Amino acid sequence: MATTLLALAELIHATIHNRGADDVNIGAIGLDSSTIATEAAVFAAVPGTRVHGATYAGRDNAAHAVAILTDSEGAQLLRDAGEQRPVLEVADLRAVLGVASSSIYGDPSKDFVLIGVTGTSGKTTTSYLLEKGLMAAGHKVGLIGTTGTRIDGEAVATKLTTPEAPTLQALFSRMREHGVSHVVMEVSSHALSLGRVAGAHFDVAAFTNLSQDHLDFHPTMEEYFDAKALFFRADSPLAAARQVVCIDDSWGHRMAEVAGNGQTVSTHGEDADYRASHVNVAESGAQTFTITSPSGESVNVDLALPGAFNVANATLAYAAAARAAEPGPVKFDGAAFARGMSEVAVPGRMERIDVGQDFLAVVDYAHKPAAVAAVLDTLRTQIDGRLGVVIGAGGDRDATKRGPMGQLSAQRADLVIITDDNPRSEDPATIRQAVTAGAHQGAKEADHEVDVREIGDRAEAIRTLVEWAQPGDGIVVAGKGHEVGQLVAGVTHHFDDREQVREALSFALNNRDNPMHTSTDEG
Known part of the structure; x- marks a missing residue:
């Protein structure tokens, strides 16, 4: 599902330098000069904190890339170095990298249901609950997050909570090849701010909570919130088609107001679309509780994970899965999903x-x-x-x-x-x-x-x-x-x-x- 150099340039409004007489097929893209695929690949030379990526264009596997995608500074560095390969120059590389990567890999996220989980705490646990619940309901699931990536239960190594756009789209492509029906991924504020998830088509975005973290990257809590809100605001290009927001904290209430097509989750007895109630905690910390959906239907949940926050994570996971089934010919199997959640244990989480x-x-x-x-x-x-x-x-x-x-x-x-x-x-x-x-x-x-x-x-x-x-x-x-x-x-x-x-x-x-x-x- 490759694209061509000219089609890519037109899509991202790039200027082509060193354009040859013939068009070039593009089948991969990467940021790392040592790991980029060498066959029909584009090397994306992004500006770094110390060194511009364009300085690596002639090194390692990047030396064999068929073209280079970069910004104006990178293009100048390449001219000075005498680069002869086609160079695609854009004003802001980060702004187009996600869309470019998606195009190169054939827009893979359109071929499965994509659920993103964001928030300060609970992303990993909620993702695990979604994965196990969806698998129990008969779906083939991909998972991307802090503890790594899995395709139908098998591990795939990754480094970041949300990988860079080229790696992410390559993973999506691989998951599509394996026939996954659903992909669940953690979406960090960095990923939203830096455009790593641009070009991905999210069916559902789920919000856990917000508390102090990452203020080295986001100067204030307001800016941290605004980064998360990119996933929910109706006028945002990164917004998911549907949203579910936990309103157990004040930030959740604010996010629910922002969400363009959102439903709410509460475990504190507030009026919400999905509510957890009748919570019982065993001496071991295991919990039982009831989730009530907007239709009034209820399902009982047995959860091995301790902590009130995990009741919230499980209820949010349930709501996100239910929303992912909208609109669709197959009814959401809440009972099967709940059975799957009962089997979840998350490495290093309680x-x-x-x-x-x-x-x-x-x-x-x-x-x-x-x-x-x-x-x-x-x-x-x-x-x-x-x-x-x-x-x-x-x-x-x-x-x-x-x-x-x-x-x-x-x-x-x-x-x-x-x-x-x-x-x-x-x-x-x-x-x-x-x-x-x-x-x-x-x-x-x-x-x-x-x-x-x-x-x-x-x-x-x-x-x-x-x-x-x-x-x-x-x-x-x-x-x-x-x-x-x-x-x-x-x-x-x-x-x-x-x-x-x-x-x-x-x-x-x-x-x-x-x-x-x-x-x-x-x-």
């Missing part, structure tokens, strides 16, 4: 680690203030004893959330251990200092005594948390969840919170069972 210990141990991806608070609030309802948390903050990201993360942790937990997350290029001690300052403030505000400690080594922090725990307590290691690496000074070291917690728990149990056994580790 993931219990159990090696036989007599207290609750959880690993969670929470790395923003509201998410940390929600996780701790949920765990508090599941234990009779004390609550402890290991928390940190990432470097080169929104620095304003560091203090609030520590503050909210100390307001809720009995032990708060501040440690390193992914420092990236920043000084880890400086990051810890900001989180620790917030924790001390939260400890002053708490209605209970709080032990605040700072342990930079994340493995040592986890061991200390596990050693502190007693029967009936609950502990959570927050921030990295499913991640298996820790990025420090540009180097990624293997680190998996789940592995570390499991090792610490096993050691603690072995030590308890064998009093004569001692560790040579003084950490």
Whole structure:
């Protein structure tokens, strides 16, 4: 389903330099000079933060591309370098990259139902619930998100929550080739702002919630909201055909007002199109509840995932799937969808680690203030004893959330251990200092005594948390969840919170069972 160079230039209103006598077939496009397909491919040379992509046009696989798509700066760099291949020049490459990529791959998202999930927290879990529910209802499903990509249950490696437009459209094309009927994807604010999802035809957009995050990219919460609203506003070129908005927070109410063709979801008893009610929570954290749809029909849901926020995620997933069936000849099978949701477990999201210990141990991806608070609030309802948390903050990201993360942790937990997350290029001690300052403030505000400690080594922090725990307590290691690496000074070291917690728990149990056994580790 390739296009041609001339057709592509006409579509994106590009000026062609070095145009040859014959037209050229285009079958692929890519941004990475090392991985771009070499057969009938266009190299998209985008401006970078340090170096313009046009400087890589003659390197690696990009040297074999049949044409180059770039902006005016890139075109000048290519002229200076003596480039002889066709060059398509546009004023704003990011603005056309999605449409160009979609065209090159034959507009694949028109051939399946595409559901996008956006919001600050809950995107991954809601996507998993949609995937399992739709599969249980008899559909072949593709999934794109934070923890990777799957096609009909089989993993495909990707790097970003929402891949760059060329990668995304190539994935769509691959999914179409595999005969998927539905694709569920997480849609980040970066993807909306940077045009990564331009050229994709969304049938449904679902909004989870909004809280502080990404203020390094969006200067204010209003701008963060406006980026999300691109997915819902009727006059936006990125708007989905139909929308579903959770109105459990004030931002949800605002998004519902923005949505051009939206329905609402509530788990707090508000008047909404889809409502969750009769919530019962077991000692394990598993939940049962009822979802009522606009028609008045109800379905009972058994959910293994703990937390009130997961009731909201499941209700939103149900509503999005129901809306995806509109209009269509096949009625939405709500009962089958609910059965599928009952099987969902999400890596690194409220993931219990159990090696036989007599207290609750959880690993969670929470790395923003509201998410940390929600996780701790949920765990508090599941234990009779004390609550402890290991928390940190990432470097080169929104620095304003560091203090609030520590503050909210100390307001809720009995032990708060501040440690390193992914420092990236920043000084880890400086990051810890900001989180620790917030924790001390939260400890002053708490209605209970709080032990605040700072342990930079994340493995040592986890061991200390596990050693502190007693029967009936609950502990959570927050921030990295499913991640298996820790990025420090540009180097990624293997680190998996789940592995570390499991090792610490096993050691603690072995030590308890064998009093004569001692560790040579003084950490």
